[in-house]
Amino acid sequence: MQEVEFKLELSQSGARSLLKNAPFVSPPTILQQKSIYFDTNAWDLAKRGLSFRIRGSGNQRMQTVKASDGAAAGSFVREEWEQPLIADAPVIDDPQIAALLAGAGPQLVPLFEVHVTRHRWNVTASEAQIEVCLDIGKVVAADREAPLCEIELERKAGQPAALFDLARKIDLITPARLGVLSKRERGYRLLAAAQGAVKASPAPLTSKMSATTAFARTAAVCIRQFRLNEMALSWSRDAEVLHQVRVALRRLRSLFSICKSLFQHSRFDHLREELAWLAAETGQARNIDVLIDRARDEELAARLKAMRGDAYRALEATLSSARVRSLMIDVDEFISNWMTAGAMPMHGPSARNFASTALDRLWKKVSCGHRLIDEDDAARHRLRIAAKKLRYAAEFFEPLYRRKIEMKRHRRFIAAMAGLQDRLGDLNDLAVAPDMLSSLGLLGMAGTEDLFRAYDKAELLRRAAEAHETLVDNKVFWRSR
Known part of the structure; x- marks a missing residue:
């Protein structure tokens, strides 16, 4: 069977507030649960995206095996197999489960373990049936443990919109x-x-799926990267973590821009804004x-560090705001409208045909008619933005091009794109430096003249022109036939 659920994270005090002011008609059913998660010592199941647990409540035991599609953000779509047990020991007598574990069962x-107090409601909202589970407890691994407080909403019947409307009521x-994060991942x-900074990962795309499904899966991976780094930023003001948030x-944003032709309505435009x-x-x-x-002047460095604290506090306030929380729910709802556990009947163009057309369009903007040394800063900035979109598109759609020659050309293409982006980035830093310093109230301060002194614009222009020529000389990977 297929399970679809929407997950929200709460604070411990937030959970108490929800229990006191729950927008549900009936009182909850309360269960004490202990879940034991199994794997090999080499984590073979985790590497294959599998979860194996035995959950106990009272005298009941249920063994569950789940296979994740790897694309989930707030909405999780998984295949799962359940089997009642009489003890906390794995039982692998189902041929399908044995095949899924691929010999790892005996190991x-x-x-x-995950220990929670579960509060469960069955809710009717907007003619939809929704199971709501609030879990408060902890994850225990060896001599370490971490608190857990989350609420899961699972639609049993009715329109999907009701799920997200209920999530918004909870957020109020x-x-x-x-x-x-699933409990297994925790x-x-x-x-x-x-955990530190989390870099981008590929989405599980296939050439058989529709372009809209490819969009949804890729967007979900982007949202997941954002949230994981946002979480890390809450306990570590690490510059690389913030960089990965950005x-x-x-x-x-690039994905929304690349796929805008698929979604012609105001809600899509609002999310982009x-x-x-x-x-x-x-x-x-x-x-x-x-x-x-870059700062070498001690007084300037001290001034910047003081400003950094204020800037991070302001950013943390923004990230925890109702506007951002609402945005994440809105984006996830939009994504979920197109998410599936596998290939779906075609809605519009196929993923590969759409990708090839989009890459052609972006390639034309980057490859044609540029004389980097003669153009002004504004023109080079436009080229930098176009190059960034092209590189992201090449990374997004890479799983759709798996022939040997395509993969080889893709590696060379990404390397050439990275070289051009680095050179254009250096030129952009030099161009925006005065405005950046002015916005921070630092223009003319001692030491600021050294921040960008290492940049020789003529040399940067020469290197950028060479990088652009190297890119243009590459054969594109999406038109290899």
Whole structure:
């Protein structure tokens, strides 16, 4: 069977507030649950995207095996198999499960446990039937543990919109952030080294799916990257974490721009505008991080570090705001309208045909008619933006081009794109430096003249022109036949 659920994260105080002011008619059913998660010592199941757990409540035991599609943000879509047990020991007598585990069954050991008090409601909202589960507890792995507080909404019947309307009602009672981590992932993260910046990962795309499904899966991966780095930023003001927050937003905005022809309505445009606003809100803190890395004057460095604290506090307030929480729910609802667990009947163009056409359009903007040395800063900035979209599109759609020659050309293409982006980025830093310093009230301050002194514009222009020529000389990977 297929399970679809929407997850939100709450604080402990937020959970208490929700229990006190729950917008549900009936009182909850309360269960004490312990879930034991199994894997091999080498984490073979985790590497294949599988989850194996035994959940107990009272005298009842249920073994569950789940296979994730790897694309989920707040909305999770998974295949699962359940089997009642009489003890906390794995039973692998189902041929389908045995085949799924691929010989790992005899090597399974308990890795971590999840202990929760579950409050469960069955809710009727807008003629839809929704199961609501609020879990409060902890994840325990070896000698480490972490608190857990999340609410899952699962639509049993009715329109999907009711699920997200209920999520918004919950957020009005207590701040609720989009959840992107399963309980299984929380356990593995607790066993691993401390989590830092999370880089972009590929979406599970196939050439058989529609372009809209490819959009949804790719957008979900972008949202997941954003939320994981946003979570890390809440306990670590690490410059690389903030950079990856911005990368996730840039990738998501680029995806919306690339796929705008698929969605001709005002809601899509509104989401694009809100994502642009959020990306802009992250700019000042990132600019200060860049300047601190370059500052050599002690007084200037001290001034920048003080400003950095203020900028990060302002950003943290923005990220925790109702506007951002609402935006994440809105984006996830939009994504979920097109998300499937696998290939779906075609809605519009196929993913590969759409990708090839989009890449052609972006390639034309980047490859044709540029004389980098003679153009002005504004023209080079436009080229930089076009190049960024082209590179993101090449990364988004890479899983659709898996022939050997396509993969080989893709690696060369991405390397050439990275070289051009680096050179254009250096030129852009030099061009915007006066405005950046002015916006921070630093223009003319001692030491600022050294921040960009290493840049020789003539040399940067020469290198950018060479990088552009190298890119243009590459054969494109999406037209290899």
